[in-house]
Amino acid sequence: MRWEDAYKTAPPWDIGGPQPAFVELVRAGEMRAGRVLDVGCGTGENALFLAQNGFVATGVDVARQAVQEARAKAVERGVEVDFRIENALSLDFKNGQFDSVIDSGLFHTFSDGDRPVFAAGIARVLGASGNYFMLCFSEKEPTDWGGPRRVSQREIEATFSPLFKINYVRSSGLG
Ligand code: SAH
Secondary structure, rough: OOHHHHHHHOOOOOOOOOOOOHHHHOOOOOOOOOOEEOOOHHHHOOOOOHOOOOOOOOEEEEOHHHHHHHHHHHHHHHHEEEEOOOOOOOOOOOOOOOEEEEEEHHHHHHHOOOOHHHHHHHHHHOOOOEEEEEEOOEEEOOOOOOOOOOOOOOOHHHOOOOOOOOOOOOOOOOO
């Protein structure tokens, strides 16, 4: 499977620490304390960071290797995170179980057909007062180096506005 293969060696997105955009969200107090789900968590850096900052964190990823690495880091660092091998398109959690969902580079990997399925699943596990924070490659990102599919503001609105109130779409400003 493609995602499993990506973790045979360190993948380029795995920066060995949390994404600065999520560090900034926490610093700015934008994420309400409580239970957070990291979808497509990879080797877990964002979820581990959140757990170290007082959140009750869960991470899911389809790549077994990534989840194993994430679990090993949690043990090594003495941080508690529930890391699971699970498909973000068929989340096995109760309705309204999370206060926040974070997505660091997952949404932009989905096909058009998967997008609304994903959005509905996120809305379900969040409940009415929850927040979803997504970091993705935007249409402003140059395409000359390849990389994942770029996502436009219009596409974000088309996917999420049927189920979510969109608070903002902004540049991470972090390169
Ligand atoms: N969030 C991590 C990884 C981003 S790469 C980081 O910031 O480093 C995208 C991740 O999504 C990969 O780890 C891949 O295995 C995972 N993924 C892809 N499709 C998925 C799906 N349907 N459900 C769960 N995880 C998925």
